[in-house]
Amino acid sequence: xxxxxxxxxxxxxxxxxxxxxxxxxxxxxxxxxxxxxxxxxxxxxxxxxxxxxxxxxxxxxxxxxxxxxxxxxxxxxxxxxxxxxxxxxxxxxxxxxxxxxxxxxxxxxxxxxxxxxxxxxxxxxxxxxxxxxxxxxxxxxxxxxxxxxxxxxxxxxxxxxxxxxxxxxxxxxxxxxxxxxxxxxxxxxxxxxxxxxxxxxxxxxxxxxxxxxxxxxxxxxxxxxxxxxxxxxxxxxxxxxxxxxxxxxxxxxxxxxxxxxxxxxxxxxxxxxxxxxxxxxxxxxxxxxxxxxxxxxxxxxxxxxxxxxxxxxxxxxxxxxxxxxxxxxxxxxxxxxxxxxxxxxxxxxxxxxxxxxxxxxxxxxxxxxxxxxxxxxxxxxxxxxxxxxxxxxxxxxxxxxx
Amino acid sequence: xxxxxxxxxxxxxxxxxxxxxxxxxxxxxxxxxxxxxxxxxxxxxxxxxxxxxxxxxxxxxxxxxxxxxxxxxxxxxxxxxxxxxxxxxxxxxxxxxxxxxxxxxxxxxxxxxxxxxxxxxxxxxxxxxxxxxxxxxxxxxxxxxxxxxxxxxxxxxxxxxxxxxxxxxxxxxxxxxxxxxxxxxxxxxxxxxxxxxxxxxxxxxxxxxxxxxxxxxxxxxxxxxxxxxxxxxxxxxxxxxxxxxxxxxxxxxxxxxxxxxxxxxxxxxxxxxxxxxxxxxxxxxxxxxxxxxxxxxxxxxxxxxxxxxxxx
Numbered sequence: 001x002x003x004x005x006x007x008x009x010x011x012x013x014x015x016x017x018x019x020x021x022x023x024x025x026x027x028x029x030x031x032x033x034x035x036x037x038x039x040x041x042x043x044x045x046x047x048x049x050x051x052x053x054x055x056x057x058x059x060x061x062x063x064x065x066x067x068x069x070x071x072x073x074x075x076x077x078x079x080x081x082x083x084x085x086x087x088x089x090x091x092x093x094x095x096x097x098x099x100x101x102x103x104x105x106x107x108x109x110x111x112x113x114x115x116x117x118x119x120x121x122x123x124x125x126x127x128x129x130x131x132x133x134x135x136x137x138x139x140x141x142x143x144x145x146x147x148x149x150x151x152x153x154x155x156x157x158x159x160x161x162x163x164x165x166x167x168x169x170x171x172x173x174x175x176x177x178x179x180x181x182x183x184x185x186x187x188x189x190x191x192x193x194x195x196x197x198x199x200x201x202x203x204x205x206x207x208x209x210x211x212x213x214x215x216x217x218x219x220x221x222x223x224x225x226x227x228x229x230x231x232x233x234x235x236x237x238x239x240x241x242x243x244x245x246x247x248x249x250x251x252x253x254x255x256x257x258x259x260x261x262x263x264x265x266x267x268x269x270x271x272x273x274x275x276x277x278x279x280x281x282x283x284x285x286x287x288x289x290x291x292x293x294x295x296x297x298x299x300x301x302x303x304x305x306x307x308x309x310x311x312x313x314x315x316x317x318x319x320x321x322x323x324x325x326x327x328x329x330x331x332x333x334x335x336x337x338x339x340x341x342x343x344x345x346x347x348x349x350x351x352x353x354x355x356x357x358x359x360x361x362x363x364x365x366x367x368x369x370x371x372x373x374x375x376x377x378x379x380x381x382x383x384x385x386x387x388x389x390x391x392x393x394x395x396x397x398x399x400x401x402x
Numbered sequence: 403x404x405x406x407x408x409x410x411x412x413x414x415x416x417x418x419x420x421x422x423x424x425x426x427x428x429x430x431x432x433x434x435x436x437x438x439x440x441x442x443x444x445x446x447x448x449x450x451x452x453x454x455x456x457x458x459x460x461x462x463x464x465x466x467x468x469x470x471x472x473x474x475x476x477x478x479x480x481x482x483x484x485x486x487x488x489x490x491x492x493x494x495x496x497x498x499x500x501x502x503x504x505x506x507x508x509x510x511x512x513x514x515x516x517x518x519x520x521x522x523x524x525x526x527x528x529x530x531x532x533x534x535x536x537x538x539x540x541x542x543x544x545x546x547x548x549x550x551x552x553x554x555x556x557x558x559x560x561x562x563x564x565x566x567x568x569x570x571x572x573x574x575x576x577x578x579x580x581x582x583x584x585x586x587x588x589x590x591x592x593x594x595x596x597x598x599x600x601x602x603x604x605x606x607x608x609x610x611x612x613x614x615x616x617x618x619x620x621x622x623x624x625x626x627x628x629x630x631x632x633x634x635x636x637x638x639x640x641x642x643x644x645x646x647x648x649x650x651x652x653x654x655x656x657x658x659x660x661x662x663x664x665x666x667x668x669x670x671x672x673x674x675x676x677x678x679x680x681x682x683x684x685x686x687x688x689x690x691x692x693x694x695x696x697x698x699x700x701x702x703x704x705x706x707x708x709x710x711x712x713x714x
Contacts, residue, residue, distance in 0.1 A: 054672075056672040056673070056675075057672065057675060057676050059629070093672055094669050094670070094672065095669060095672030095675055097675075099630065100545075100623050100624070100625050100626070100627060100630055101442060101619070101622075101623045101630075102665075102669070104438065104622075104623045104624060105435075105438055105439065105442065105666070105669065106669060108434050108435045108438050109435050109669060111434075112433050112434050112435045113435055125544065126544065126545050126625055126627045126629075129545070129547055129624060129625045130623055130624045130625045131624075132624070133550060133624050149544060151544070151547070155547070156547065198535075198536070198543070199543060200542055200543050200544045
C-alpha cells in the first residue's frame with residue numbers, strides 16, 4: 001500500500017517535471033528554428049544577431065547586467081535609426097552564471113545554435129578566456145566590454161586570439177596614466193606605492209606605475225604591500241609617512257582602500273592619494289568618509305560628469321530608459337555594441353572574417369568612453385579619465401591621453 | 403555469479419550508450435553544443451557518484467569536495483601544460499594527487515563527527531583553494547589557461563570507471579563495513595569494524611574520482627581559476643547527492659543528469675533562471691523528502707531485479 005502511494009507521488013513528480021521540461025524545450029526549439037532560418041539565408045535576412053554572453057547571475061552579476069543594460073540601449077538606438085545597412089540588430093542574451101564552464105557553454109550555444117554574427121564576451125577576464133577558443137574556432141568576432149587582463153587577447157606564448165577584441169583599456173595602462181598624472185599635473189617627485197599583494201590587478205598596476213614614474217624622473221621612496229581583508233594599516237602607513245612622500249599610489253579594491261584612506265588621514269598624511277577603477281564604488285565613500293577622501297584621485301573608463309556633448313547625450317538617454325546615472329560598465333556595454341556596428345558597416349558584410357579584419361583596422365572611432373584606434377594586440381589605444389573626490393563626490397578632473 | 407552477470411549487463415549497456423552517442427556525434431546530429439553538455443553531464447555524474455561514496459555510503463558529511471576537484475584539475479593541467487605530458491598521464495596524475503590529498507585530509511578529520519566534520523572538510527577545501535590562489539606558478543587569481551583536449555570518449559570512460567569501482571566497492575566487504583558505519587558507528591565499532599580505516603578508504607576513493615572529474619573539467623573548459631572551486635561548487639555537488647537520494651548511486655546519477663539538463667535549458671531565460679532552478683529543487687524535495695530515489699537503486703524498480711550493476 002505504502003509503496004503504491006510513493007509510486008503515485010513519483011509519477012506525479014515526473015509528470016510535473018516533464019511538463020516543465022516540455023514547456024522549456026518548446027521555447028528552446030522555437031528559438032533554434034528561427035536561428036536556423038536566419039543562418040540559411042544569411043545575405044537576405046533582415047536581422048543581425050549579436051550574442052551577449054554575460055554574467056547575469058552569480059558572483060559578479062552587477063557587472064554583467066550593467067553591460068547588458070548599456071548594450072540594450074545601444075541596440076534600441078541603432079534599430080530606431082534604421083539598423084545596420086537596413087538590417088535590425090537582435091541581441092541574444094545568455095546567462096553564464098559568472099562561471100567559466102557556463103561561459104564556454106554559452107559561447108558554444110551562441111555559435112552553433114543561435115548562429116550569431118558577433119558576440120559580446122563576458123565581463124571578467126577569466127570568463128572571456130573560457131570563450132576565446134570557441135570564438136577562434138567558429139570565426140565569430142568577440143568583443144569584451146570590461147575584460148582588462150592583458151592575456152585576454154594575447155596568449156602567454158605571444159600568439160594572438162585572432163577573434164577576440166576589447167572596448168576597455170588594459171590594466172597596466174592605468175598605472176601609466178596615474179604616473180603621468182602624478183608627475184605632470186601634481187608635480188610629484190618622491191612617491192610611495194602601497195599595493196594589494198593578493199590581486200594580480202593591483203600588482204600589475206603597481207609595476208607599470210613604478211616603471212613610468214621612474215621614466216618620468218621620479219623616485220619611489222617607499223614600496224609597501226597589504227593583503228586583501230586586512231583591516232589595520234597604521235603601522236605600514238607610519239612607515240610610509242616617515243619616508244615623506246609627496247604622492248601615494250594605492251592600487252586595490254574599494255573595501256581595503258576605504259580603510260587605508262581613512263587611517264592615512266588620521267595619521268596626518270596629507271599627500272594626494274591615487275588609485276584606479278577598483279576604487280569606483282559608493283562603499284568607498286562610506287568607509288573612508290567624505291572629508292578623508294578630499295585630495296584623492298582615481299583613473300576610470302569614463303565619467304558621467306564629463307562635460308562633452310556626446311557623453312551628456314548618452315547620460316540623458318540612459319537616465320530616460322533606466323532612471324539611474326550610468327556607470328562605467330553601462331558605458332562600456334553601450335560602446336561595445338557601437339564598436340561592433342562600426343566594424344560590420346565597414347566590412348560591408350556579416351562574414352566573421354571580414355568583421356574581424358574591420359575590428360582590427362578600427363581607426364579613430366569616437367565613442368562614449370573615448371576615441372580610440374586598435375593596436376596590433378587588439379587593445380584599444382584610448383584616453384583614461386581622471387576623477388577627483390570632492391566632499392565625497394566624484395568630480396571630473398581631466399582626460400589623460402596615452 | 404549474479405554479481406558478475408550484473409557487471410556484464412552494465413558493461414554492455416555502457417557500450418551501447420557509448421556507441422549510440424558516438425554514432426550521433428560522428429553523423430553530426432549531436433553538435434558541439436550538446437556534446438559539451440554531455441561532457442559536463444559526465445563530469446557532474448562523476449562528482450556526484452564520488453561524493454555519494456562519502457556521504458551516501460559511509461555517512462560522513464563532507465562539504466569540501468570541490469577542493470579535491472581543484473587538486474585534480476590543477477595537477478593534471480600542470481602535467482599537460484607545463485610538463486608536456488600526454489593527457490591520460492595528466493588525468494592519472496590529477497586523480498592520484500587528489501587521492502593523496504584525500505588521504506592526508508581524511509586521516510585527521512575523519513575522527514570528527516557530523517557538523518564538526520562538515521566544517522573541517524569545508525576548511526580544508528578552502529585551504530587548498532587559497533594555496534592555488536597564491537602560487538604564481540599556476541597563475542594565481544588570474545587562473546591557468548588550459549588547452550581543450552578532452553572528448554566525449556574520455557568523459558564517458560571516466561563515468562564508467564567511476565561507477566564500476568564505486569558500485570563494486572559498495573558491494574564488497576569494505577562497502578558493507580562502510581554502510582555499517584553509516585547505520586550506527588558505535589555498533590559497528592563494537593562489532594570489531596575498524597571504522598577509521600573504512601572511513602579513510604571511502605574518503606580517499608571519493609577524492610580520487612573527484613580529482614579525475616576535475617582533471618577532465620580542466621581540459622574541457624579552457625581555463626581553471628581558484629574561484630571556480632569555491633564552497634558553492636561543493637554545495638552543487640552536495641545537491642546532486644541529496645536530491646538523488648542519500649545512499650542511492652543511481653539516484654546521484656539521475657540527479658546529476660537532471661540538474662545539468664535543467665541548467666542547460668534555463669540558459670535561455672537569464673532573468674528567471676535561478677528562480678526556476680531553485681523552484682525545481684524545492685518541488686523535488688517537497689514531493690520526495692528522501693530524494694528522487696530514496697535509498698533504492700533504479701534496478702529495484704523492476705520486478706526481475708538483478709539487471710544493471712548497481713544493485714547488490
